[in-house]
């Protein structure tokens with residue numbers, strides 16, 4: 530009776546999908562068991578692939594300030610060689626929000642440190658920095674609770 534389970538959004542890489550920038554995953558068995566024990570159903574999603582970026586892809590980060598600044602048009606997301614990938618990251622964030630709204634999702638479990646999925650930490654100007662990534666910031670603006678998951682637990 531999977532339809533009775535509460536749907537929650539989960540970074541696809543935490544579920545073993547090899548969608549990281551380097552073509553690897555962050556599969557987290559502990560998270561999967563916790564979701565099952567709480568009666569939650571994981572809806573896997575990768576904002577960066579959804580936004581049209583290939584895997585593997587160059588590492589990217591928020592150019593300056595914060596994810597909120599990107600959402601408000603005052604900053605960008607760039608690759609390590611300076612290519613502007615803001616449109617792809619924004620498209621992925623918008624698609625994540627649309628998926629949550631479609632399924633009535635109120636909670637998300639996203640991969641820490643990512644420029645899309647980070648919750649407590651993300652990458653800004655090439656360094657790990659406190660603050661959310663772009664998808665997390667957008668979901669939080671719309672009242673969705675996001676929990677950061679480090680990943681790679683057996």
Ligand code: SF4
Pocket residue numbers: 540541542543548549550574575576577578640643645646
């Ligand atoms: S952290 Fe998010 S954007 Fe990065 S690979 Fe995982 S699901 Fe995709």
